[in-house]
Amino acid sequence: MESLLAARSVRASFAAAGTRGCSLPPLRVAVRSGVRARPLRCGSMDSLLEELAQDDMVNATELVQWENGKSINDIAASQGIRIRRHRRPTATLEEIEKELGAPRNILEKIIWDKEIEVAKGLAKNPLKEVIQAAQQAPPTRDFFGALAAAHKRNGLPALIAEVKKASPSRGVLREKFDPVEIAQAYEKNGAACLSILTDEKYFQGGFDNLEKVRNAGVKCPLLCKEFIIDRWQIYYARAKGADAVLLIAAVLPDLDIKYFLRICKELGMTALIEVHDEREMERMLKINGVQLIGINNRSLETFVVNTSNTKMLLEKHGDDIREKGILVVGESGLFTPDDVAYVQNAGVSAVLVGESLVKQEDPGRAIAGLFGKELLH
Ligand SMILES: O=P(O)(O)OC[C@@H](O)[C@@H](O)c1c[nH]c2ccccc12
Numbered sequence: 001m002e003s004l005l006a007a008r009s010v011r012a013s014f015a016a017a018g019t020r021g022c023s024l025p026p027l028r029v030a031v032r033s034g035v036r037a038r039p040l041r042c043g044s045m046d047s048l049l050e051e052l053a054q055d056d057m058v059n060a061t062e063l064v065q066w067e068n069g070k071s072i073n074d075i076a077a078s079q080g081i082r083i084r085r086h087r088r089p090t091a092t093l094e095e096i097e098k099e100l101g102a103p104r105n106i107l108e109k110i111i112w113d114k115e116i117e118v119a120k121g122l123a124k125n126p127l128k129e130v131i132q133a134a135q136q137a138p139p140t141r142d143f144f145g146a147l148a149a150a151h152k153r154n155g156l157p158a159l160i161a162e163v164k165k166a167s168p169s170r171g172v173l174r175e176k177f178d179p180v181e182i183a184q185a186y187e188k189n190g191a192a193c194l195s196i197l198t199d200e201k202y203f204q205g206g207f208d209n210l211e212k213v214r215n216a217g218v219k220c221p222l223l224c225k226e227f228i229i230d231r232w233q234i235y236y237a238r239a240k241g242a243d244a245v246l247l248i249a250a251v252l253p254d255l256d257i258k259y260f261l262r263i264c265k266e267l268g269m270t271a272l273i274e275v276h277d278e279r280e281m282e283r284m285l286k287i288n289g290v291q292l293i294g295i296n297n298r299s300l301e302t303f304v305v306n307t308s309n310t311k312m313l314l315e316k317h318g319d320d321i322r323e324k325g326i327l328v329v330g331e332s333g334l335f336t337p338d339d340v341a342y343v344q345n346a347g348v349s350a351v352l353v354g355e356s357l358v359k360q361e362d363p364g365r366a367i368a369g370l371f372g373k374e375l376l377h
Pocket residue numbers: 162164225226274296331332333334352353354355356
């Protein structure tokens with residue numbers, strides 16, 4: 001499992017095996033000697049760290065914590081993250097619960113399952129192969145640019161329309177579910193980008209859906225809607241045709257966000273950084289390279305939806321966000337033209353909508369109903 005924090009153990013074992021001459025981090029040396037950034041090389045954690053340091057993306061406190069072996073859950077908790085990781089992908093749920101107790105909420109449960117799922121995925125499709133597949137995939141489409149252009153063109157928030165069969169809070173949203181048909185209908189009716197749920201267990205999605213939509217000739221840029229905890233998933237998403245990934249601030253410590261942003265940049269992908277509360281927004285606004293922030297009106301821990309969340313966070317941070325040229329996406333719980341107008345007035349440039357479209361007989365035509373008018377291409 002290779003989030004940057006988890007990779008500490010990889011480094012430790014390199015050092016133990018005598019791969020490196022000393023166990024001290026080479027970072028400060030690298031910074032002083034002014035080595036220029038190079039493209040990411042698979043499997044070399046030290047070179048990646050050097051590059052992160054070059055980019056001035058990693059601060060000293062984070063590195064000291066990382067090198068000193070502070071528990072990953074402690075680091076996350078110190079940033080206000082309530083989701084714990086078990087880091088025991090081969091353990092049974094019973095064993096995990098013995099150590100950590102029951103999951104505290106649904107998001108934590110999803111993440112615990114995801115840790116096991118990713119380990120299985122890695123065993124089946126090794127990282128090196130997936131990186132190669134990602135590098136050989138057809139070029140990305142500009143997700144961020146498509147949102148900015150559609151916003152300008154329509155004078156309305158750009159639409160990221162979601163291909164979503166089910167959710168843990170709402171159950172099955174659509175029985176007759178053909179991802180390609182839905183994606184094509186969205187595109188035809190003016191969606192700027194599409195979001196494809198890939199989580200199978202809780203959302204009945206799949207990476208197959210992503211691949212099928214891409215191969216069916218859909219031109220809209222595609223967001224892989226997944227619970228990303230490991231870089232393997234980003235490469236895998238790219239290999240299956242994704243142009244963007246979701247990174248959830250409630251799940252990922254700052255160092256992981258920075259690491260994953262770096263990988264996205266290398267792959268030409270957009271990262272949609274999702275926040276839900278004040279603390280997460282503050283954390284993310286301090287990170288260089290954040291371009292696109294989604295404000296989720298739904299808490300992934302309690303499922304409570306509150307659209308005034310977008311307004312509240314933008315009232316407080318709108319100036320900073322505009323100054324930085326960040327685009328904001330209003331996410332979840334949007335059903336009517338009034339809802340869209342409400343988040344638009346709050347300052348969003350785009351909206352992410354699933355349920356209210358996918359539940360209608362004709363999800364394509366539902367778009368004009370949601371906005372109160374047809375969207376221009
Ligand atoms: O179906 P809705 O309420 O329109 O919401 C869409 C989207 O915002 C939601 O699916 C979502 C937002 N963030 C997530 C993270 C994981 C899974 C799902 C999501």
